[in-house]
Amino acid sequence: MADMLEVKDLCKTYVVDKRQNNVLKNISFTVEEGDMVAIMGPSGSGKSTLLYCVSGMDRPTGGEVNFDGENIGNYSEKKLTEIRRNKMGFIFQQMYMMKNLTIIDNILLPAVENIGSKKSHREKVERAKELLHKMGIPEVADHDINEVSGGQLQRACIARSMINQPKILFADEPTGALNRAASTEVMEEMTRLNEEGCTIMMVTHDSRVAARCKRVLYLVDGTIVGEYKDSGDVNTSLADRERRLNNWLMELGW
Numbered sequence: 322m323a324d325m326l327e328v329k330d331l332c333k334t335y336v337v338d339k340r341q342n343n344v345l346k347n348i349s350f351t352v353e354e355g356d357m358v359a360i361m362g363p364s365g366s367g368k369s370t371l372l373y374c375v376s377g378m379d380r381p382t383g384g385e386v387n388f389d390g391e392n393i394g395n396y397s398e399k400k401l402t403e404i405r406r407n408k409m410g411f412i413f414q415q416m417y418m419m420k421n422l423t424i425i426d427n428i429l430l431p432a433v434e435n436i437g438s439k440k441s442h443r444e445k446v447e448r449a450k451e452l453l454h455k456m457g458i459p460e461v462a463d464h465d466i467n468e469v470s471g472g473q474l475q476r477a478c479i480a481r482s483m484i485n486q487p488k489i490l491f492a493d494e495p496t497g498a499l500n501r502a503a504s505t506e507v508m509e510e511m512t513r514l515n516e517e518g519c520t521i522m523m524v525t526h527d528s529r530v531a532a533r534c535k536r537v538l539y540l541v542d543g544t545i546v547g548e549y550k551d552s553g554d555v556n557t558s559l560a561d562r563e564r565r566l567n568n569w570l571m572e573l574g575w
């Protein structure tokens with residue numbers, strides 16, 4: 322498989338009140354096409370910063386980020402915006418949807434804003450409907466965003482992140498605000514998307530969520546201190562995968 326993301330010696334330093342905070346320290350790793358990777362680690366270890374730096378939402382202080390064969394580290398804001406819109410999808414813990422739009426119009430928004438797209442408006446609407454179906458929530462298409470459950474809203478956010486057919490999906494604690502049942506629903510959809518070929522990189526505090534990933538990178542104080550690889554055995558139950566992952570996490574002091 323080709324590398325979707327190749328990160329070399331990535332550093333990020335924030336300067337606050339003239340004091341330097343080295344948040345990411347020479348981080349290197351690769352994410353192959355079709356991979357599903359979780360980033361775990363203590364609060365403040367730099368997980369969100371890492372996600373933002375590799376997805377062009379924040380600028381690294383040093384190192385290289387190669388995405389889909391392009392070194393995006395020095396790209397202009399305009400070019401990064403274009404790449405984010407056409408090739409990347411984003412999901413966050415706090416769901417951002419426009420209050421004055423229905424669910425389907427929210428999902429359509431990134432497609433409508435994608436003025437360079439060759440698709441007609443009708444094709445975009447068809448795609449939005451297809452995604453609502455895929456996420457199991459076709460019935461809420463015309464609901465306002467306050468007329469759906471948390472799990473439905475987060476699945477709508479996934480649909481929105483997929484509207485422009487991204488190559489990679491970045492998610493920062495996508496299940497962080499959800500109860501267990503809704504979290505399972507969301508993870509089932511994300512696993513399905515991955516099985517269909519979408520590469521996924523997500524930050525999570527939840528080992529139940531991370532157990533669905535093929536790899537887990539463990540970050541402490543801006544450094545990757547461990548990497549877990551799932552055996553990939555289809556006969557292993559999710560509960561067993563979670564148990565194994567928890568044992569590994571415990572060894573790292575989780």
Ligand SMILES: Nc1ncnc2c1ncn2[C@@H]1O[C@H](COP(=O)(O)OP(=O)(O)OP(=O)(O)O)[C@@H](O)[C@H]1O
Nearest residue numbers: 335336337342344363364365366367368369370371
């Ligand atoms: N925009 C910013 N300006 C200055 N410092 C920042 C900024 N964003 C993050 N930091 C600092 O970088 C460090 C890592 O933050 P980050 O949000 O990446 O942690 P995290 O691992 O995602 O934590 P959590 O699990 O709590 O979400 C923290 O010390 C934080 O204060």
Ligand SMILES: [Mg+2]
Nearest residue numbers: 368369370524
């Ligand atoms: Mg975070």
